[in-house]
Amino acid sequence: MRPRHVVVLGYGMAGARLADEIRRRDPDGERVALTVVGAERHGAYNRVLLPSVVAGTMAADSVRLHGEGWAREHAVDLRLGVEAVDLDLRRGLVRLSDGSELGYDTLVFATGSRPRVPPVEGLSVDGGLTDGVVAFRTLDDCARIERTASRGARIAVLGGGLLGLEAARALAGRGNRVTVVHPAAHVLDRQLDADAAAVLAAALRDAGIELRLRRTAARYLSGDGVKLDDGSTVAADLVVVCTGVRPDTALAERAGIEAEGGIVVNDELRTSDVRVHALGDCARHPGTVTGLVQPAWDQAAVLADLLTGARPSARYRGTSVVTRLKASGVDLTTLGDSHVEPGADAEVLRLHDPVRRRYAKLVLHDERVSSAIMLGFPDAAAALTHLYDRRLVAPSDRLALLVGRALPANTRALAAADLPASAVVCRCNSVSKGRLVTAWRSGSSTVDELAAETRAGTGCGGCADTVRAIADWLARTA
Amino acid sequence: MTSMESPAPITELTESHCPYCALQCAMTISSAGAVSPRMFPTNQGGLCQKGWTSSGLLRSPARLTTPLVRARGMLRPAGWEEALDLVASRLTEIQAQHGRDAVAVFGGGGLTNEKAYLLGKFARVALRTSRIDYNGRFCMSxxxxxxxxxxxxxxxxxxxxxxxxxxxxxxxxxxxxxxxxxxxxxxxxxxxxxxxxxxxxxxxxxxxxxxxxxxxxxxxxxxxxxxxxxxxxxxxxxxxxxxxxxxxxxxxxxxxxxxxxxxxxxxxxxxxxxxxxxxxxxxxxxxxxxxxxxxxxxxxxxxxxxxxxxxxxxxxxxxxxxxxxxxxxxxTGQGNGQGGREHGQKADQLPGYRSIRDPQARRHMAAVWGVREEELPGPGPSAYELLDALGTPEGPKALLVFGSNPAVSAPRVAHVVDRLSTLDLLVTADLVLSETSALADVVFPVTQWAEEDGTMTNLEGRVLLRRRAVQPPEGVRTDLDVIAGLAHRLGAPGDRFPTDPEAVFAELGAASRGGAADYSGVGYERLKAGEALYWPVRGEGHPGTPRLFTDSFAHPDGRARFTAVDHTGPAEPADDDYPLTATTGRVLEHYQSGAQTRVIEELKAAVGAVFVEVHPDTAARAGLADGELGKVVSRRGEVVARVRCVPSARPDVVFLPFHFPGVQRANLVTNPALDPMSRMPEFKVCAVRLEAVA
Known part of the structure; x- marks a missing residue:
């Protein structure tokens, strides 16, 4: 049987992952002949890691998803530096920017999203960005930042969402003086309530980041900075635009595929055209949000199951929303939608500790975590995420759940006098305090004699201090 | 029953090492059989409860002192000659009827280097079967x-x-x-x-x-x-x-x-x-x-x-x-887990940590053993696969077990016991009547650590000599005697299977010469003199190798290799029917299948039965409280265990120690999914649910 020809438009994190998942199921291309079309000149890379590249801890080469010979080794027809410009659904043909045409059995949109540049005077010119203005989206953007802004240069970041704050933190770590301009009353307003955002803002200021809230950029003056809507100016050698993205749906819409804030897909990740699928940031599925990589990778696994026939019953049912701010020194996790009013049946716990830059809010329904904000509680956040992802019943000790490891039980601190007689002092040899007391009363009064008599302390030796303390206590009180 | 009293008139002290784990703590044994810890770099004078009580097994009434032969369904005492003759003739019949691979051998990581070596040689040279593997496969493989x-x-x-x-x-x-x-x-x-x-x-x-x-x-x-x-x-x-x-x-x-x-x-x-x-x-x-x-x-x-x-x-x-x-x-876990994997009781290995597939290694071993290279069998199946095939039309019809108790320690153990029960002949060499021996047709009573000489290689690759410290009970023989006795009856020349441990070790040294684990320079004399010898020891003047890889790694290019490995997750993830994950492990008081430690009163008193460790919420959800009996159920079986509530436990995990017999065997629930390379079973994860006992 002739293999099904699958053409993937887009060689970003979603497209590359889909190719990997297909080849994992069909390593020799017996079931799927694969063509991948990528607009950028270089191979796919891991966008999640761009903050590390900007911060300078990671080489650009380290973020690549595939090695040099990947396409050859995995029988993939990889077309780099070209884009799809025209799509004929009826004939199953897609035309590329280099003039070539590709016929397909199945077409997959993995075109991702593009930065949304606000209509601010001076930011863009001829559809591109002005000199001294960059987005924070591609490896090329990182190179541009590296080229344009020396360490120590002043940088204005437009947008205080996840991407904006990650960029700001990375740039501050690189030694830049960073100001974040954000139109809402608090940063991360999509994810956080006001109290959490205030704690986060303080943590960001600790890292040397300045925040200008409730302000929008009015004008960009090259070489000078950004003029804000209140007339003030943020001096900046470079402006980084992080004001959101929009799904790249232009070609799909032109071809007549249904799109509304993304190419609409069902649980088979199928669009309104039966031979066309979409996944990742360009797609819209009711079970998740865009802008995160986990849904794209979950979708890639399902779509690969379907396209290779490995598991024809595979369906994508959504991905639970977990957002993490990847910013050095700041540990923030949000689960679900923390803006939803909890309602009377909900259990809400809150811990507000601004001085130590900590905030926790936990909402449970039917004993299960439905949303949470965890700032400055990294290990509690890890446990909560686990419960949330797997829909597990939460432990009844809510306080421990909320604070994680912050309250360790320290039994060793118990004084020798306070230990019950049944307390096992030496686990290696099952020696209780009572046994030591008996031995002491029978004449073993030093640590060595107690060890010889009871074997306490002769295993791992970890109880030596306790044995000594008990001997001292007996000597004092006898 | 024979008397257990030691006949030694005066108390002599012998330096030895503990019979249990790979740390091989140094101890002193008196001729009366009392142990005490000894200063040594590895244990620094320490000993755990297992070590302290280890001499209890020397005089335990549970010791076997006479061969047992099954007659009319019951194991009955028999003479040594009778038992050896019987086994040899049955093995000969079975091999004549079904081929050489119809007889399988199962060894253990607690056997001395000498026993491990001679057992491998016995399988390859006397039985000429490829069916040999050992419980180390369940350990550090x-x-x-x-x-x-x-x-x-x-x-x-x-x-x-x-x-x-x-x-x-x-x-x-x-x-x-x-x-x-x-x-x-x-x-x-x-x-x-x-x-x-x-x-x-x-x-x-x-x-x-x-x-x-x-x-x-x-x-x-x-x-x-x-x-x-x-x-x-x-x-x-x-x-x-x-x-x-x-x-x-x-x-x-x-x-x-x-x-x-x-x-x-x-x-x-x-x-x-x-x-x-x-x-x-x-x-x-x-x-x-x-x-x-x-x-x-x-x-x-x-x-x-x-x-x-x-x-x-x-x-x-x-x-x-x-x-x-x-x-x-x-x-490394078992006492001789290290040495046990080097000298040929592994399905794919020859002594000196050589590959049985390597033509040069085969030529070398054939020369040492005085046989033709083409007579040496090839690689056989791994431990679980071997056990899984027992009694099947293509599988072995007879099994000889030394130093292992697979009826407790194997994964999906009910199935393994089922396989054992279909054998024409099951033979064990044992100290006590372990769960596996209880199923056997013939049981040979053998000596243990303090009753015989032998070397062990501890977890750091140092070869240790354990000296005979006490008289064995009357009626028992060493594993070497059993192997040699069978080999001679199967037609091996008289000198081919020595029974003196030092002679066996000398042959092992020659066999391992030039191999990765080269013991050729280790001799009893050097060990007696207290030399710290870490393999490889390439010849008599060689000082041994405490630290490997300081100049280069053992690959031809001298470099270490990164391996691109990806996460795939457990073979049997939790689901709606089996929402918890069970993991198995050990407790301080017991060793391996517990056959040795469960006969020691002090250890039995400390932990006498299986328990299931769970988070209190998880127990409560199953309608169970601390101390009650619960049932852990998987797709393969169930274990009844006392609930031990542990607030620090993950709520999605239950833990079972695997040292206990019968309905308490944790391995009734474990999943025999095997690693493609090491053939290690997945003891550490399987999907289960927790229920109250009706």
């Missing part, structure tokens, strides 16, 4: 495969144990030495006191209690955790690039996989905080001396080899292996 792959050579610790005492950072992955080899903990004190002891374990074990940082990943996700820490290492600029360039190959491919495992993603897979993953990377990179050590928790998975490889990759990324005062190691 994954670490062995991963070590070979990375370094070209597998020695549990490629450095003396005492080196650990100088370390600032020790990362222990899936190991619980505070219970399995307590005196080992003495070497971790410096790291623990300095905030550098990291313990990776789903349970808050005694070892985890003493850690500076305890990471509790969901069972079956250790590989992902290692990838996350490797990722942090690179992303935070902590990679030892100079070492990676000079001493390794394959980093780029390994990184390509790890690149997709950033700590926040790994947190969702493992439940271990991203911040903790970064902290481990940071701890290792700032340490002057650091070690990564794995144990059964990392290894006993259907992806055990890859999991160990992932941790080795991390060690390599930080430049640890082969750097003086740093490294990677595996904590």
């Amino acid at each position: 994954s670490a062995a495969s991963a070590g070979l792959r990375a370094f070209g050579l597998d020695r549990g610790l490629p450095f003396p144990l005492t080196d650990l005492g100088e370390a600032d950072v020790v990362v222990l992955v899936g190991a619980n030495p505070a219970e399995t080899m307590p005196p080992f903990m003495r070497h971790l004190r410096r790291a623990a006191d300095g905030g550098g002891l990291v313990v990776v374990d789903p349970r808050r074990t005694l070892t985890a209690e003493s850690a500076s940082l305890h990471l509790a990943p969901a069972p079956g996700t250790d590989l992902a955790l290692a990838l996350g820490i490797l990722h942090s290492t690179v992303a935070d600029g902590l990679l030892d690039e100079n070492y990676v360039r000079r001493r390794t190959t394959g980093f780029a491919d390994a990184w390509r996989v790890a690149a997709a495992y950033w700590p926040e993603r790994v947190e969702r897979i493992t439940g271990v905080a991203a911040a903790d993953q970064r902290r481990v990377a940071d701890l290792i990179s700032t340490a002057r001396r650091a070690y990564v050590l794995t144990g059964r928790g990392a290894e006993q998975h259907a992806t055990g080899v890859d999991t160990v490889s992932a941790w080795i990759n991390l060690a390599l990324a930080h430049g640890l292996p082969g750097n003086f005062g740093s490294g990677y190691g595996c904590l």
Whole structure:
């Protein structure tokens, strides 16, 4: 049987992952002949890691998803530096920017999203960005930042969402003086309530980041900075635009595929055209949000199951929303939608500790975590995420759940006098305090004699201090 | 019954080592059979409760002192000649009727080097069967495969144990030495006191209690955790690039996989905080001396080899292996787990850690054994596969078991017992009537550690001599006697199967000469003189090799290899029907299948029966309270166990110790999914549910 020809438009994190998942199921291309079309000149890379590249801890080469010979080794027809410009659904043909045409059995949109540049005077010119203005989206953007802004240069970041704050933190770590301009009353307003955002803002200021809230950029003056809507100016050698993205749906819409804030897909990740699928940031599925990589990778696994026939019953049912701010020194996790009013049946716990830059809010329904904000509680956040992802019943000790490891039980601190007689002092040899007391009363009064008599302390030796303390206590009180 | 009284008129003291784990704590045994700890670098004068009470087994009324032969369904005492003749003639019949591979041999990691060697030779030369494997397959085989792959050579610790005492950072992955080899903990004190002891374990074990940082990943996700820490290492600029360039190959491919495992993603897979993953990377990179050590928790998975490889990759990324005062190691479990895997009781190996597939190795061994090369059988199936095939039309019809108790220790154990019951002939050599021996047709009573001479190779690759300290009970013989007795009856020439341990060891030395685990320079005289000999010891004048890899690794190009490994997760994940994950392990008071330790009153009194450790909420949800009997049910079977509520437990995990017999066997529920490379079963993860007992 002739293999099904699958053409993937887009060689970003979603497209590359889909190719990997297909080849994992069909390593020799017996079931799927694969063509991948990528607009950028270089191979796919891991966008999640761009903050590390900007911060300078990671080489650009380290973020690549595939090695040099990947396409050859995995029988993939990889077309780099070209884009799809025209799509004929009826004939199953897609035309590329280099003039070539590709016929397909199945077409997959993995075109991702593009930065949304606000209509601010001076930011863009001829559809591109002005000199001294960059987005924070591609490896090329990182190179541009590296080229344009020396360490120590002043940088204005437009947008205080996840991407904006990650960029700001990375740039501050690189030694830049960073100001974040954000139109809402608090940063991360999509994810956080006001109290959490205030704690986060303080943590960001600790890292040397300045925040200008409730302000929008009015004008960009090259070489000078950004003029804000209140007339003030943020001096900046470079402006980084992080004001959101929009799904790249232009070609799909032109071809007549249904799109509304993304190419609409069902649980088979199928669009309104039966031979066309979409996944990742360009797609819209009711079970998740865009802008995160986990849904794209979950979708890639399902779509690969379907396209290779490995598991024809595979369906994508959504991905639970977990957002993490990847910013050095700041540990923030949000689960679900923390803006939803909890309602009377909900259990809400809150811990507000601004001085130590900590905030926790936990909402449970039917004993299960439905949303949470965890700032400055990294290990509690890890446990909560686990419960949330797997829909597990939460432990009844809510306080421990909320604070994680912050309250360790320290039994060793118990004084020798306070230990019950049944307390096992030496686990290696099952020696209780009572046994030591008996031995002491029978004449073993030093640590060595107690060890010889009871074997306490002769295993791992970890109880030596306790044995000594008990001997001292007996000597004092006898 | 024969008298157990020692006839020795005056008390003599003999230096020896403990009969249990691979730490081989040094002890002194009196001719009256009393043990006391002895100063030695590995145990530093320490001994755990198992060691202290070990002499109880010497005089236990449970000892077997006469061969047993099954007649009319019952095991009855028989004479040695009668029993040996019977076994030899049945083996001959079975092989005549069904071929040489119709007889299988199953060994153990507790056997001395001499026994392991002679057993392998017996299988290959006297029985000429390819069907031989051993319980080490259920122990450290994954670490062995991963070590070979990375370094070209597998020695549990490629450095003396005492080196650990100088370390600032020790990362222990899936190991619980505070219970399995307590005196080992003495070497971790410096790291623990300095905030550098990291313990990776789903349970808050005694070892985890003493850690500076305890990471509790969901069972079956250790590989992902290692990838996350490797990722942090690179992303935070902590990679030892100079070492990676000079001493390794394959980093780029390994990184390509790890690149997709950033700590926040790994947190969702493992439940271990991203911040903790970064902290481990940071701890290792700032340490002057650091070690990564794995144990059964990392290894006993259907992806055990890859999991160990992932941790080795991390060690390599930080430049640890082969750097003086740093490294990677595996904590071998059984007493002679190290030596037992080197001398030929493994399905694919010949003495000296040689491959049975290697033509040169085959020629060498054929010459040493005085047989033709083509007479040597090829590789056979691994332990579980061997047990699984017993009594089937194509499988073995007879099985000889030495130093093992698969009726308790094998995975999916009810099925294994079912297989054992279909054999035409089951023969064991045993100290006590273990669960496996109780099923046997013939049982040979054999001597144990203090009653015979023999060498053991401890977890650091040091060869130790255990001297005979007490008179064996009348009526028992050594395993070497049993092997030789059968070999002669099967037609082997008189001198081919010596019974004197020193003679066997000399032959082992010659057989291992030139191999990876070269013992040719180790002799009883050097060991008696107290020399610390770590293999390889290449000839009489050779000082041995305490530290491997300091100049180069054992691959032809001298470099260590990164292996690109990816996380796939457990073979049987939890689901709606079986929503919990069961993991199995050990308690301080018992050893392996418990056949030895369960007859010691003091140990039985401390922990006498199986229990199931669960979070109090999980117990409550099953309608159970602490101390009640619960039932742990998997797709393969169920275990009835007393509930032990532990607030530190993960609510999605239950823990069962596997030392107990009958309906208490944890292995009634375990999953025999095998690692493709090491053939290690997945003891550490299977899906279960917890129920009240009706």
